[in-house]
Amino acid sequence: MDAEAAKLIGAGLAAIGAGLAAGGVGNVFGSFLQGALRNPAAADGQQGRLFIGFAAAELLGLLAFVVAMILIFVA
Amino acid sequence: MAAESGKIDPMHQFQIEPLAQLNLGGYDISFTNSSLFMLLVLGAIWLFMLGGMKREMVPGRWQAAVEGVTGFIGNMLTTSVGPEGKKYVPLVFSLFMFILVGNFMGMMPFGLVPGAHPFTVTSHLTVTAILAVISFSVVLIVGFWKHGFHFFSLFVPHGTPIWLLWLIPLIELFSFLIRPFSLALRLFVAMTAGHVLMKVLAGFVINGLNADATWVSAVVSLPSFILMIGITLLELLVCAIQAYVFALLTSLYINDAVNLH
Numbered sequence: 001m002d003a004e005a006a007k008l009i010g011a012g013l014a015a016i017g018a019g020l021a022a023g024g025v026g027n028v029f030g031s032f033l034q035g036a037l038r039n040p041a042a043a044d045g046q047q048g049r050l051f052i053g054f055a056a057a058e059l060l061g062l063l064a065f066v067v068a069m070i071l072i073f074v075a
Numbered sequence: 076m077a078a079e080s081g082k083i084d085p086m087h088q089f090q091i092e093p094l095a096q097l098n099l100g101g102y103d104i105s106f107t108n109s110s111l112f113m114l115l116v117l118g119a120i121w122l123f124m125l126g127g128m129k130r131e132m133v134p135g136r137w138q139a140a141v142e143g144v145t146g147f148i149g150n151m152l153t154t155s156v157g158p159e160g161k162k163y164v165p166l167v168f169s170l171f172m173f174i175l176v177g178n179f180m181g182m183m184p185f186g187l188v189p190g191a192h193p194f195t196v197t198s199h200l201t202v203t204a205i206l207a208v209i210s211f212s213v214v215l216i217v218g219f220w221k222h223g224f225h226f227f228s229l230f231v232p233h234g235t236p237i238w239l240l241w242l243i244p245l246i247e248l249f250s251f252l253i254r255p256f257s258l259a260l261r262l263f264v265a266m267t268a269g270h271v272l273m274k275v276l277a278g279f280v281i282n283g284l285n286a287d288a289t290w291v292s293a294v295v296s297l298p299s300f301i302l303m304i305g306i307t308l309l310e311l312l313v314c315a316i317q318a319y320v321f322a323l324l325t326s327l328y329i330n331d332a333v334n335l336h
Contacts, residue, residue, distance in 0.1 A: 048155065048323055055320040059257055062264035069267075073086070 021061020083278030178314035218332035
């Protein structure tokens with residue numbers, strides 16, 4: 001296979017990671033809402049943890065994006 | 076915007092262009108568009124703070140806004156660090172404000188002025204890495220200052236079983252050392268990805284309008300433009316969230332340094 005084509009295919013495969021991270025971020029916020037609707041009084045105190053979970057899930061998707069960008073522009 | 080040839084070039088916006096050539100001892104220290112926008116960010120923060128530092132007994136709107144932000148950071152530090160957290164409000168506040176205003180400054184429509192185009196300071200790994208190194212080195216300095224070599228007990232959480240003592244400190248050490256990278260990468264990539272996405276969509280709009288066939292503008296440009304409005308709003312949200320996450324994680328790491336586990 002042509003090396004350039006392999007790079008682009010790899011970048012496309014890396015984009016799967018971004019989609020999976022979308023699922024992770026949705027899961028974080030969805031679970032938070034589930035908990036928050038059961039006990040709204042406790043929800044405000046947990047917002048910091050919500051965003052920590054969001055940041056952790058999002059980072060992995062961003063890493064997938066970095067891999068794709070490196071494959072396209074650097075490698 | 077798309078280049079003349081119609082090819083979309085989303086990476087061009089991140090190019091650093093020297094505005095005034097400066098040289099010091101063989102090093103290139105030119106005043107670039109990045110420096111210009113850092114100065115703009117600094118000026119914006121300075122003006123914002125200047126309007127709110129009048130120390131009136133009954134705060135006006137501006138002072139209430141400034142006190143809202145400082146109170147927000149203060150609350151974040153007291154909840155995550157405890158009463159000792161108040162000492163770190165200036166540091167976290169500076170980081171938060173620089174990132175927040177830097178992110179927003181890159182979203183401002185400076186392109187309306189011919190020849191000018193906005194530059195996002197935080198879309199460069201060098202800038203975000205320095206910010207991350209500042210936050211990480213404060214954690215190290217505070218940790219070793221307060222606890223000496225006892226700081227290493229951070230790597231052995233309470234209740235670690237004896238037979239896992241060979242593994243847990245290794246994992247904790249890695250998760251500790253990876254912090255500056257995750258802080259820097261998250262901010263840099265979130266900003267870069269958002270701006271690339273917006274520039275690609277903008278290229279769709281412009282190229283669709285310039286296309287020879289007239290139906291292209293209705294089918295491609297209009298949906299892209301509507302999508303772009305939504306994406307712009309999302310990006311504004313991401314700008315705020317990224318600044319918040321950076322400040323929040325910094326305060327959590329400071330908590331580790333101050334209180335150990």
